[in-house]
Amino acid sequence: MFQWNSFLDGEGRVTNPNELKKRIFRGGVEPSMRPLVWKFLLEFFSFDSTSKERDALLVKRREEYRVLKAQWQSVSIEQAKRFSKFRERKSRIEKDVVRTDRATEFYGGDDNPNVDMLRDILITYSFYNFDLGYCQGMSDLLSPILFVMRDEEEAFWSFASLMERLGPNFHRDQNGMHSQLLALSKLVQLLDPPLQEYFGQVECLNYFFCFRWILIQFKREFVYDDVLALWEVLWTRHMSEHFHLYICVALLKRHRRKIMDEHMVFDTLLKFINELSGHINLVSTLHGAETLCRLAGDAGAACIPPGTPPALSRDPGAACIIPPGTPPALLVAPAQS
Structure with a gap:
């Protein structure tokens, strides 16, 4: 502290x-x-801003949010009939939010106003960043932010700031995800060559079994309070702006013997990885990732090409859809716990 x-x-x-x-x-x-x-x-506030400047920014952003929200709230039934993109996104969001973290007290129960706020922020964001829109997984990223902020406008702008970094994870071409998975593969090759060789033998070098870890920043892998602690560690970018990839390596190395001894292939590996959810110790994982990051040094940094998310520059024209052929097991269905 x-x-x-x-x-x-x-x-x-x-x-x-x-x-x-x-x-x-x-x-x-x-x-x-x-x-x-x-x-x-999240860089919503600048470190060199004064308290008065931050207060003024909040007043400005609150009004901007109200204007954005009013845009979709004013869409009439007749307009909506001729606005298919709006109908589709709104429908997906409404289905997702009622299944997002409902086991937590903050989002639990019937007629929960916090679930309504979650929905409203996501719909508003789909208007704010219309090219990116909404994809499954975004409700997972917003949920802890709203839980912490307890304020609709502040949660919206904090989420929008986070999406400036993680938006490429949801781009149509999936280049953002593929570049991170490729960097992960190179890091495993550097830090655990036998494990990399094993993944090659079982044709798992695409590392798709780590897809969810990276897409939503381990949101499903740790208990809720640990997710909050993990994210603020990642957001510091203290040791590396790609520290999340070293966490991936640390988790794989921890379970490498079981993976290799049981001759896991893609399906069994993906099942095993998903079943780790809620059973991972955060402190030991962070210690392991830090050790690996220090061990990798400059060679580790060289494994991660410039522009790899979350450093990838934003492409405002990149739409958000799931490409044909993406394995169903990789898609992120909303979490209920």
Whole structure:
């Protein structure tokens, strides 16, 4: 933990962002401070902004959100009949949000207003970023943010900031996902050659069994509170902006003996990976990933080509659809727990 005020100057600027990120990487963020600190980590707030500037930005963004939301709320039934893209996206979102994290108290029960907020933010985002729109998995990324923010407008803009980094994961051509899976393959080759050789023998070098891990940043793999702690570690980008790939390697190495001894092929490997959900220790996983990142050093960084997400520059024209031929097991159905 850290003393937040010790990082601020008299006007509220963060004086040492790198040290702050290091502290968060090591010790996390106090839950009561997350609504504020996450805005900095997601770059909704600039570290060199003053308290007054941030207050003014929030006022501005709240009004902008209301305008965006009013755009789709004003679509009449007659308009909707002639607006197929809107109908399709709204329908997908409505189906997904009622199955997203309903086992948590915040989203549980009937007629839950938080589920309504989840829906409204996602529909509004599909208007804000119409080219990207909505894909399965986005409700998973928004859910913890809304849980932390407890505010519709602030959750929207924080989510929009996150999607500036993770939007390529949902692009039509899937280049963002493929580039990360390729980088993961190179890291395994560097850090565990026998495991890489095994995956080659069973024709699993595409690493599609890690698809969900990367797509939604391990949202399904850890218990809810651990997801919050993990994400703020990733968002610091303290050791690497691709630290999530080292987490993938750490998890694979931890289970390498079982994978190889049981001669797992793609189907059994994917089943095994999915069944790890909710049974992964966060602390040991982070320690393992940090060790691997240090061990890999510059050679590890060289495995990850420039532009690999979340560093990939945003392409505003990249639509969000699932390409034909994507294995059904890889698609992300909304989580209920």
